[in-house]
Amino acid sequence: MTADTFIPTATEERLAHGRAVVDAAVSHGFFPPRHTVEIADVIELDAGVIRLTIRDPYIAAHGRPAQFVDFFTHDPLKPMPRPFGISEIQDDLVSFIFAVVGKGTGELAGLKAGDVIDVMGPLGHAFDTKKPANYVLVAGGLGVPPLIHAAQHIAGDENSESTAVFGYRKNHFADEYVDRYADRTYSIDESEGNVVTLLDRIENELHDGDLPPVILSCGPLPMMKAVASWAAKRDMPCQLSLEQRMGCGYGTCVLCTTDTVNGRLKVCADGPVFTREQLGWE
């Protein structure tokens, strides 16, 4: 492309198309379908752990903690959405943290600022943080994004506080992000133990103020079951954001289910947040 041309680039055309898709849906009272947005930033936080930021005014305005966004690769051989949890929102920028687990996430990790990508969201139900509380944000591994976002959300609520309790395999890659918002940050890696070790260690401090502790958690299934069990023994409210292999992400295909006391429910549309009681975990 030469400097003196006014012909829009393919990227600009696709971004204009993406904005038109969102505007057309919203102006008719509907939720925006899949649309193209711009990549604002991609950084590697740890080996194979990526923080990716998109520019999307709609998702930025509506995204809540534990909600996620479907990402679509550019490869027609990989048509399925990759659902990623929102980790932070700044103005019209929305960030995500994910691990490279296969070729699809590998392609997304290789994107650069200025590239385009198709997304849809925000999807799913958010954590309930309406009640004044000391929200204890318990994350394991790649379960950190919704809890960083929860810390950011709670930081804007003068009636509540947050205490981050993060567990890692090795590098404490998300501490600097959650520490911007959380009132207290504790973290641990496998050389010392896990998040339950940490919860035991700081249990007394959780009751220091007047606010009752409420656990919000996301991470590998065995970790979340252990956290739910820890909460159950103390009769502490506990909301868990589940992960499951998904199809559509918006509730039409019924591919991602979890067993609950109310039967088999969709993780994407009925969740991803469920209470300990709904899951029947003790």
Place this chain on the structure above:
Amino acid sequence: MTATAANPETETVDLYDHEWKHPTVVAGVPWKNPVGTASGTFQYAAVRWFYDVSQLGAVTTKGVSPVPWEGNPGVRTAEGPASNINAVGLQNPGVDHYLVDDLPKLKKIGANVVANVAGHCDDDYAEVVAKLADSPADMLEINVSCPNVSGGLSVGADPVALDRLITRLRRMTDKPLIVKLTPNVTDITVPARAAVEAGADALSLINTVVGMRINTRTGKPIIDHVTGGVSGPAVLPIGLARVWQVRTALPDIPIIGLGGIDTGEKALEYLYAGANAVEVGAAALFDPVAPLRVACELDDLLDDRPELAAKLAEGKTWR
């Protein structure tokens, strides 16, 4: 990928105020355009936030069984090359719930509803059809081709069993009966002919193709049910060939073609293969508005094909 919401070359942004120009007729039932949803990929409660589903030619709802079914446990899906593999196992809240929830809601907004009927055995299908016979559903689709439930596929692959089932259901209702066929047979014209001779008013094809993926780290199947049904762009040529074969064998039976449709142009291929109408399935997993977008694109493509459009409007087909 041609089917994303992000390709300005092939796509219409204005999906919401389209004036339909090219209707079709399937087994005597008028469709305002030749595009519907494919059963199994449509949940009204999920899709209603994205567009007015009454704009489609028809809405084929998820299979309903006599009692609620929980579906298969564990991991139900994997990705294949240009495809999705699913093993839901027809999870649904049962026909009684359907009759007081989805069906009245869809009829209230003016949708043309095809109710998909599921079962493990003949008595299951009969129990559901008995309840739907007096309902406001516009057409009934008998799903004898689900690869993910016991008894789901066996009837559709066995012309004798199919004849017995459709003969029984035919006596129970005057509503148009569509029989949904599986591609997992040597010669699809055999069950197609059996269904038509037993009284089917129309055929829909194809259901999913049996497939699987294996996790090479564990050496085990990704889907807990081991195999599932493959759908998505990869199955387009399979669906087209099956529609062509059935149209060649049965020149007069109305056919709803499906498999791999994610653009108006691919829908047009099915119409040239001899279908009266088409359905959009897996594409809705990759973009919720895919069925509506395909309908808009096809409607515009038919402007330049008046001979085909005229045949469809009279309930006839290209071949």
